[in-house]
Amino acid sequence: MASVGAFERVIGKRSTPVDPVWLEQHSRRYGSVELDIGTGDGRYVLDAAREDSERLVIGVDAVAGNMVESARKASASTRKGGLENAVFFRGGAEQLPGPFFDLADWVTINYPWGSLMRIVAEPDTDALRGIRASCKLGAGLRILLNYTVISDRPYLERLGLGALVDPVDNPSLNSAYKGAGFVLDGCQIFSGDPPVRTRWGRQLVRGAARQTLSIEATAGAARDAQWDET
Numbered sequence: 001m002a003s004v005g006a007f008e009r010v011i012g013k014r015s016t017p018v019d020p021v022w023l024e025q026h027s028r029r030y031g032s033v034e035l036d037i038g039t040g041d042g043r044y045v046l047d048a049a050r051e052d053s054e055r056l057v058i059g060v061d062a063v064a065g066n067m068v069e070s071a072r073k074a075s076a077s078t079r080k081g082g083l084e085n086a087v088f089f090r091g092g093a094e095q096l097p098g099p100f101f102d103l104a105d106w107v108t109i110n111y112p113w114g115s116l117m118r119i120v121a122e123p124d125t126d127a128l129r130g131i132r133a134s135c136k137l138g139a140g141l142r143i144l145l146n147y148t149v150i151s152d153r154p155y156l157e158r159l160g161l162g163a164l165v166d167p168v169d170n171p172s173l174n175s176a177y178k179g180a181g182f183v184l185d186g187c188q189i190f191s192g193d194p195p196v197r198t199r200w201g202r203q204l205v206r207g208a209a210r211q212t213l214s215i216e217a218t219a220g221a222a223r224d225a226q227w228d229e230t
């Protein structure tokens with residue numbers, strides 16, 4: 001399968017090559033699979049896995065270091081609070097689907113920055129196709145963006161994202177997502193508490209009039225045929 005080698009499973013401080021057969025069999029034990037891309041410290045994954053033991057929650061991030069503690073907690077024995085339905089992988093969103101082909105019923109991307117922000121907000125249709133290929137038909141995608149950053153041009157320029165068009169005003173957003181095989185369901189700004197408890201979500205709203213942009217989409221039928229051959 002294409003680019004499986006671009007991902008490693010993170011189990012505490014240890015990283016191991018991905019075993020796609022294990023992943024496939026493990027995912028079949030659960031009623032649904034959620035993929036959290038750019039998971040950061042992985043706390044969201046632990047919370048979601050605890051909340052619903054019938055859901056396998058997979059955290060993926062380009063940087064392994066921040067998720068080490070959550071990955072260690074998840075891999076402890078269940079007697080000691082371990083969670084068999086929370087698993088972590090190091091790898092870039094650009095390398096998707098890798099071992100996650102056609103696996104996810106639900107994809108979350110919470111408060112991305114850097115290249116992940118560019119992929120979803122610019123957006124980068126090629127990389128979105130890889131995300132789409134990780135989804136089952138009809139899967140939901142919810143992206144939460146720090147909207148305060150998007151409206152701060154000088155800051156965006158410092159991040160190397162000066163060319164980014166505000167997704168709310170971007171007439172091409174719909175067609176870019178459609179080209180990747182997603183049907184855009186909504187693009188909405190809201191203030192106050194974020195709908196999910198993530199480290200960055202809380203940091204961003206705390207004590208300030210921060211705004212969050214939510215982009216929601218559904219994985220439609222136009223999945224890129226290239227992935228079907230892998």
Ligand SMILES: C[S@@+](CC[C@H](N)C(=O)[O-])C[C@H]1O[C@@H](n2cnc3c(N)ncnc32)[C@H](O)[C@@H]1O
Pocket residue numbers: 037038039040041060061062063066091092093094109110111112113114115116117198199200201
């Ligand atoms: C602001 S943090 C948000 C972390 C977490 N989702 C949260 O809400 O607390 C952004 C995360 O995106 C990850 N990231 C950035 N670009 C990425 C990419 N291309 N692929 C995967 N992860 C990426 C970073 O390593 C970082 O952990």
